[in-house]
Amino acid sequence: MDVRLDAIDRKILGELQEDASQSLDVIAAKVGSSKTPVWNRIRKMREAGVIGPQTVIVDAEKLGIEACFFVLVRTSEHEADWQEKFLSTVRARPEVMEAHRLAGEIDYILKVRVKNARAYDEFYQALISEVKIFNVTALLSMEEIKFTTALPL
Amino acid sequence: MDVRLDAIDRKILGELQEDASQSLDVIAAKVGSSKTPVWNRIRKMREAGVIGPQTVIVDAEKLGIEACFFVLVRTSEHEADWQEKFLSTVRARPEVMEAHRLAGEIDYILKVRVKNARAYDEFYQALISEVKIFNVTALLSMEEIKFTTALPL
DNA sequence: TTTGAAAGTGCGCGGAC
DNA sequence: GTCCGCGCACTTTCAAA
Secondary structure, eight states: OOOOOOHHHHHHHHHHHHOTTSOHHHHHHHHTOOHHHHHHHHHHHHHTTSEEEEEEEEOTGGGTOOEEEEEEEEOSOOOHHHHHHHHHHHHHOTTEEEEEEEESSOOEEEEEEESSHHHHHHHHHHHHHHSOOSEEEEEEEEEEEEEOOOOOO | OOOOOOHHHHHHHHHHHHOTTSOHHHHHHHHTSOHHHHHHHHHHHHHTTSEEEEEEEEOTGGGTOOEEEEEEEEOSOOOHHHHHHHHHHHHHOTTEEEEEEESSSOOEEEEEEESSHHHHHHHHHHHHHHSOOSEEEEEEEEEEEEEOOOOOO
């Protein structure tokens, strides 16, 4: 299921990424088209999976979630069932915002948001008790300089 | 400007994080309230900045943005004007999805999304030509195991 | 603070071009 | 394909309890 996107599609995506609450008319005017075609393009991009879920960005600090860690994980085990276990653990934990499998010396990176350092330690203890991990380095964020979900188009 | 959130507020946030396109009626039913009070709570949380921008998540791969790097940056300069320069560079570059200032040996971490390795190299060259950097390590993501914008409530 | 109702707005879909 | 217009659902406001 491949997709071809023209310039108008990309403009629409840009507008939706910036503010998904804009009305069709407004978006249509901005991209130089009108309601129906814009609506059809959006529907197609949704069906194709180009446009995924629609969400709101919530301010973590205002919720009392004040700590953010990047966790570099090295493991000695590389079998399929170990990986399966690790994946399901990471997916099940709501404080893990993001997880990537990496190329190179470090096997995985996690982005973890928690109330404070103690809450991170609880997460860490839970993680290493569930899966065998060779080495963990946690990088503590002091300041979020930039955060965007908007991909460059 | 501190905020007190009760259980209903948190449920509303949860619903909005999961799917911001739901109608007020649906959300109201799920959280056990009705339209107007839910609407007022949402408005207040918006004003307080708890609820930020409303966006759609776009599939990077379907747009041909197939590479994701985590960039660990160490610098030898820690003066205010260097930092200012670094910040504005990072903020101006659309391929930088996320940037944090860290505690510890590594000074900054960036999350960068680009078409491919060559595009990363162009970004890298541009970055080091604009600001003086002591050491850079790039971690290449092979697979995005998890990604969510939904904070744990 | 909630309820219900009323007015305004925008969506989703039909047609005509 | 794009434009027009209608019906319906939704949002937003405002009384009143």
